[in-house]
Amino acid sequence: MSFERIKEKLNILADAAKYDVSCSSSGSKRTNTDNKLGDSSGMGICHSYTEDGRCVSLLKILMTNYCIFDCAYCVTRKSNDIKRAAFKIQEVVDLTINFYRRNYIEGLFLSSGIFKSPDYTMERLIAVAKKLRTEENFNGYIHLKSIPGASDELMWEAGLYADRLSVNIEVPTISGLKLLAPEKKHDDFTRPMLKVKNEIVRHKEEKKVIKSTPKYAPAGQSTQMIIGATGESDKDIMYSATHYYKNYNMKRVYYSGYVPVADDSRLPPIGSQVPMLRENRLYQTDWLLRFYGFGVGEILNKEHPNLDIDVDPKLSWALRNLHLFPVDINMADKAMLARVPGIGMKSVHKIVNARRFRKLNWNHLKNIGIALNRAKYFILCDSSHWEHRDWEAAKIKGRILQNSTGKFRKEYSSQLSLFN
Amino acid sequence: MENAKTLIYDGSFNGFLTAIFVAFEERAQIADIQKNRSGQNGLFSETETVFTNIEKAKRVWNGIQKKNHNAVKKIYFAYLSETRGVELLLYRYIRKLFANFSTYSDFSDGIVLKISQLAKSVGREKHRMEAFVRFQLTQDEIYFANIEPDFDVLPLISKHFRSRYADQQWLIYDVKRDYGIFYDLERVEIVSLDLNEIYSNSIHQSDRLLVDEHNYQDLWNNYFKSTTIRSRINRKLHTQHVPKRYWKYLSEKREAV
Numbered sequence: 001m002s003f004e005r006i007k008e009k010l011n012i013l014a015d016a017a018k019y020d021v022s023c024s025s026s027g028s029k030r031t032n033t034d035n036k037l038g039d040s041s042g043m044g045i046c047h048s049y050t051e052d053g054r055c056v057s058l059l060k061i062l063m064t065n066y067c068i069f070d071c072a073y074c075v076t077r078k079s080n081d082i083k084r085a086a087f088k089i090q091e092v093v094d095l096t097i098n099f100y101r102r103n104y105i106e107g108l109f110l111s112s113g114i115f116k117s118p119d120y121t122m123e124r125l126i127a128v129a130k131k132l133r134t135e136e137n138f139n140g141y142i143h144l145k146s147i148p149g150a151s152d153e154l155m156w157e158a159g160l161y162a163d164r165l166s167v168n169i170e171v172p173t174i175s176g177l178k179l180l181a182p183e184k185k186h187d188d189f190t191r192p193m194l195k196v197k198n199e200i201v202r203h204k205e206e207k208k209v210i211k212s213t214p215k216y217a218p219a220g221q222s223t224q225m226i227i228g229a230t231g232e233s234d235k236d237i238m239y240s241a242t243h244y245y246k247n248y249n250m251k252r253v254y255y256s257g258y259v260p261v262a263d264d265s266r267l268p269p270i271g272s273q274v275p276m277l278r279e280n281r282l283y284q285t286d287w288l289l290r291f292y293g294f295g296v297g298e299i300l301n302k303e304h305p306n307l308d309i310d311v312d313p314k315l316s317w318a319l320r321n322l323h324l325f326p327v328d329i330n331m332a333d334k335a336m337l338a339r340v341p342g343i344g345m346k347s348v349h350k351i352v353n354a355r356r357f358r359k360l361n362w363n364h365l366k367n368i369g370i371a372l373n374r375a376k377y378f379i380l381c382d383s384s385h386w387e388h389r390d391w392e393a394a395k396i397k398g399r400i401l402q403n404s405t406g407k408f409r410k411e412y413s414s415q416l417s418l419f420n
Numbered sequence: 421m422e423n424a425k426t427l428i429y430d431g432s433f434n435g436f437l438t439a440i441f442v443a444f445e446e447r448a449q450i451a452d453i454q455k456n457r458s459g460q461n462g463l464f465s466e467t468e469t470v471f472t473n474i475e476k477a478k479r480v481w482n483g484i485q486k487k488n489h490n491a492v493k494k495i496y497f498a499y500l501s502e503t504r505g506v507e508l509l510l511y512r513y514i515r516k517l518f519a520n521f522s523t524y525s526d527f528s529d530g531i532v533l534k535i536s537q538l539a540k541s542v543g544r545e546k547h548r549m550e551a552f553v554r555f556q557l558t559q560d561e562i563y564f565a566n567i568e569p570d571f572d573v574l575p576l577i578s579k580h581f582r583s584r585y586a587d588q589q590w591l592i593y594d595v596k597r598d599y600g601i602f603y604d605l606e607r608v609e610i611v612s613l614d615l616n617e618i619y620s621n622s623i624h625q626s627d628r629l630l631v632d633e634h635n636y637q638d639l640w641n642n643y644f645k646s647t648t649i650r651s652r653i654n655r656k657l658h659t660q661h662v663p664k665r666y667w668k669y670l671s672e673k674r675e676a677v
Contacts, residue, residue: 003635007642015646035586035605042580045551046661048672050648053657060647098636101563101588102555104671137587259651274651353525364528 010095012085016065016076017111019261020168021224021254023055025106025141028163028219038100038107038139040163045106058109058143059099063087063124067113071181073170073229075261076113086115092128093136100140107141107163108132118149118188126154129161141219146196148188155195159203159217164251165196168224172240176230179266193248196221200249220251227282228275229258229267234307235300238285242296245289255282281307288314291345292338311397315341318378319393329381330359342375358382373403424451426467431455433499436507437477439470440514444480453507484514487521497539497546500572509534545569546576552666553581553592556619557633563590566619566669574601578608620668637671644672 025044032039046055062076064086070078096108110128114121125144132138144162146155158165167189171177174186196217203216223244227237241253257279260270285307288294292314299313300306308316318325318341327336329351337348350368354360359382366372377396391399425448429435436453443450456469485492495510513535516523526532548569555563563585574594578601581590585603593600593613602611617628667673 003639007639010639010643011646014643018647018649032583032586037585037587039584039586041583045547047551048644048670049658049661050644051655051658052649052652053654053661054649055661056644056647059643095639099640101585102557102636102640102671103553103565103585104640257652259649276652350527354528356522357526358528360528367530367533368527 006091006095009085009087009091010061012083013062013065013087014060016113017060017062017109019075019256019259020060020109020111020145021054021256022109022143022166022222022252023057023060024164024219024222024252025057025143026219027251028141030139030141030163030215030218032139036137036139037097040107040139040141044141047104047106057106058141059096059105059107060109061087061092061095061111063092063110063112063121063128064115065113066115068116069114069181069183071170071184072262072264072266073180073226073258077262080262089124089127089131093131096132096140097136097138100138105140107143109143109145111145112147114147114149118147119151119154122147122150122154122158126158126161129158133161143219146192146221148184148192150192152191152195155192156199159196159199160214162217164219164221165192165217166222166224167192169240169244170224170226171230172225172227172232172237173230176232179230190248193221193223193244197248220249222250222252222254223248224254224256226258227255227279233300233305234278234282234285235305237282238289238296238300241286242289253286255279255286277309278307281309281313285313288317293335294339310401312341314339315374315397315400319397322393325378326380327378329365329379330355340375340378342371342373342378374400424449426450426452426454427470428454428456428467429470430472431457432472433496434474434477435470435472436499436510437480438473439507440480440511441473441476442468442470443511444518450508450511452505453511480514484517487517488524491517491521491524494535494539497542497576498535500576501538501542502572503538506538542571542573542576545571546573548666549573549577550580552662552670553577554669554671555590556637557630558628559630561589563588564619565590565592566595566615567592568596568665568669569594570665572597574599582608637674641672641674 023046025040028040030040044057046057048056050056064084065076065082066084066086067076067078075082092108092110096105099105100107108128110125112121112125125147129142129144132142142162143164143166144158146158146165146167148167155165169189171180177184177186199216200220203213206213225237225240237255244250244253257275258268259274260268260272263270285299288299289296294317299317307313311319318339327340329337334348334352337343337351338345343351347368347370351360354364354368361382362372362385365375365381377391377400427439427442427450429439439453443453481492484495495514498506498510509531513531516529516531523529523532527536549567553565553567555565558564572594574592577592581592582603587605589603589605591600591602591611593615595615599610599612602609617626619626662670662673667676
């Protein structure tokens, strides 16, 4: 093959795929037996990180960036004047195998612009995955993008070869979708999701009875939404995410701060800043919902439709609920410990273990790795020294901000000085 | 007062476990446990050379394992950190464990916490090596990689690469400690080589590698560049994830070295 031509295609089709945030390569069980190639029985591995700091774990490319649709938020949209290219099926297979053998990647993330029709496109994605599994005996990770509008039969087949399937919902609200992608229907996204969800459930049931039932999308499905392209609130976004977690058994919802790629009056202008801090706060919220036992309504509601930018969502919640504090480190249950700002799940575990041996004091907590600069206003421990002095929320917040050196501090410091 | 003893062992993990056995058996005051090379004897302590005894080592190993599987892993990981004084620290840790096995999770204890942190650092390095090994295909069809990890993690990553690359011959060589692990399609063996060339990822094609090798490195290097989003560049985060000391072995960073 001609490496020069492949290089050119790879540049175009990797560049076009880079706005997809998902890089997960974990959660699948595909153990290497009979000395074949690859193994995805463990946790995922980030093999490198881009200069913007994101994990590189899969060869993330488009099959082609030709597209019949004209969605305003997408670089690959029909009306955009860019170089177009398309991979042959064998080319993607060769790239994946050769990158994998050199330990560059955990596997393949394959998406595509929609050419001819959704089904035609989906068939080609499946062909790559099938070849990797059946001809190359490849046990690495495969994430296939489900093409909106693809038929149920193809979604069924895709799940036989892929570890994960995903359809990007792109715009968090239906009205936003109408505005930015008038040719696509909400139903085009949700129908393949529903099919995949039902198949996963069905395969799990069958597996209980018939052991030889083939794997079906063992790492589940995920979706992604663009943040800050339309005027939705954080509440809209997180309620939408919760909907997908609940009703489609999503493994992950990803939030992607909109990178202006088009001059379009419906969108933020080119050159406007990517809302990275907002994106970060949404991920933190997502985490609180999935692992810390918070309900979405506790964090975002009518009174608080948007997340605080200057403090993280857990701290923000605690400041609004001071009546629940202070929490006694040596007495409180796990659920309540997990709600203390500055205490993560690993610290909760360590606290619960350690306090069986002795009452914990400030020094123990510091050594365990708790962020005392935040936590100290919300806890009691085995010490006469007491930081919780019935201060008002604003006062606590002020003191925490004063003593913190958060990674985004400089971005909001000018705002703060207005109110000082 | 009886003088405290310093035990000298041969530098192997089994040697270390034997030393632990001896320390328990003699109920002696232990001043230190040292590798025979590092010999820094205390002024007033007497030394005793311990000869590695697999049976004794096994008894210590099984003794810990029987009580707590996780503790055994922590001890091995912490040992591989090669931190100065780790042997004595581990001796104290093991003594604590034998006195009360639930001590294992007492993170309010200084020694337990320290061992736990050392094990964690080694675990992180293990994970990084699983990520940052870059195989280069040599003329004789062996996927070859040089590494220079902070800790001695080759024994820990062997299984990972064995199960992942079961159908290709590969060799990972630790330049710093001068030994490697080689998989010949059947088993993994420890090897030591006379390396006259360190295989960092140079821009120039080496004649020991296949031509295609250079092409694939080039493709990967290009892929890495085109997948970066310019408007989101965050070099601090980048170097936090990919520390500079690893760069010379990464084909995607070869221009940056």
